[in-house]
Amino acid sequence: MELIKAESLCKSFGNHQVVKNVSFVIPQGEIFGFLGPNGAGKTTTLRLLNGLLFPDSGNIEINGSPLSSENISNVHKISGVVTDTAEFYDYLTGYENINFFGQLFGIDSENLKSRAEYLFNEFDIFNAKDKIVKSYSTGMKKRLKLMRAFLNEPKILYLDEPTSGLDPEGSKLVNEYILKQVSKENITVFLCTHQLKYAQDICSLYGFIDNGSMIAYGTFDELRNKVDDSLYLEIKGKNLDNSGSQFLKLKINNDNDASEIISTVIKNGGIIFEAKQIKIDLEQLYFKIRSLK
Ligand SMILES: Nc1ncnc2c1ncn2[C@@H]1O[C@H](COP(=O)(O)OP(=O)(O)OP(=O)(O)O)[C@@H](O)[C@H]1O
Numbered sequence: 652m653e654l655i656k657a658e659s660l661c662k663s664f665g666n667h668q669v670v671k672n673v674s675f676v677i678p679q680g681e682i683f684g685f686l687g688p689n690g691a692g693k694t695t696t697l698r699l700l701n702g703l704l705f706p707d708s709g710n711i712e713i714n715g716s717p718l719s720s721e722n723i724s725n726v727h728k729i730s731g732v733v734t735d736t737a738e739f740y741d742y743l744t745g746y747e748n749i750n751f752f753g754q755l756f757g758i759d760s761e762n763l764k765s766r767a768e769y770l771f772n773e774f775d776i777f778n779a780k781d782k783i784v785k786s787y788s789t790g791m792k793k794r795l796k797l798m799r800a801f802l803n804e805p806k807i808l809y810l811d812e813p814t815s816g817l818d819p820e821g822s823k824l825v826n827e828y829i830l831k832q833v834s835k836e837n838i839t840v841f842l843c844t845h846q847l848k849y850a851q852d853i854c855s856l857y858g859f860i861d862n863g864s865m866i867a868y869g870t871f872d873e874l875r876n877k878v879d880d881s882l883y884l885e886i887k888g889k890n891l892d893n894s895g896s897q898f899l900k901l902k903i904n905n906d907n908d909a910s911e912i913i914s915t916v917i918k919n920g921g922i923i924f925e926a927k928q929i930k931i932d933l934e935q936l937y938f939k940i941r942s943l944k
């Protein structure tokens with residue numbers, strides 16, 4: 652089932668067209684990485700998808716229904732949003748903030764209490780829940796922001812640069828929390844970022860946007876196959892082939908090829924110490940695709 656469907660979206664501010672004929676679908680449970688440079692149109696697209704802006708033309712379907720001014724509140728009920736702009740009350744505690752926003756989202760007090768306690772635990776900020784937010788580190792604030800987005804048990808999460816301003820360790824941690832919670836609750840994610848290294852760790856589907864236009868869409872392997880088919884399996888061990896090799900590097904096309912080669916080596920008496928696939932990473936793929944357009 653497609654949770655998000657965008658069809659030929661266009662949006663201009665004055666005479667500046669910032670979203671140009673953008674189309675994609677995001678099936679349920681996918682983490683869609685929407686990647687592009689500053690000013691490419693990522694945040695604008697996110698705001699179109701969650702009804703904060705309306706497109707000049709094109710259609711959006713969320714959870715099977717067309718998005719329109721009449722059903723925006725239904726979309727908000729099933730959405731969680733993390734952006735850089737929505738902040739907290741610095742002099743309220745984490746718990747007081749979450750309680751305030753939970754009530755604002757219309758969650759009844761009993762559910763809110765249990766959901767908040769559960770999420771404070773899941774995001775490892777339970778011990779700080781009674782401290783004022785001003786005393787939180789940047790990483791803790793990010794986690795509090797994320798947990799706020801999970802409060803209403805969303806079906807869709809819109810994340811706009813959720814790791815901005817974090818050091819590599821903090822970014823990795825936040826990504827781990829996102830991945831863990833999203834898979835636990837089978838949430839579909841629309842993630843805008845230009846941090847390609849971290850996107851690769853969590854995204855299952857990609858859209859590249861440049862200057863308002865989608866220049867690529869697909870899974871990592873689909874995109875890789877378009878621009879670069881150099882996928883290799885490297886094996887280290889003993890007696891890996893007839894001549895007793897200790898190292899093999901073979902061109903393969905997919906995971907199946909890898910597992911067949913590994914099985915054959917073992918069947919023929921080879922001993923494997925290490926086997927790994929060598930392929931280009933998301934960053935290399937991204938720049939390759941951008942250079943082609
Ligand atoms: N409300 C607005 N009014 C006028 N121009 C806008 C508005 N919002 C965005 N823009 C312009 O639209 C373009 C796309 O902006 P957008 O914020 O969508 O980019 P982005 O891909 O999210 O960039 P970043 O990576 O910097 O967050 C930019 O040129 C921006 O200046």
Ligand SMILES: [Mg+2]
Binds near residue numbers: 693694695843
């Ligand atoms: Mg942005």
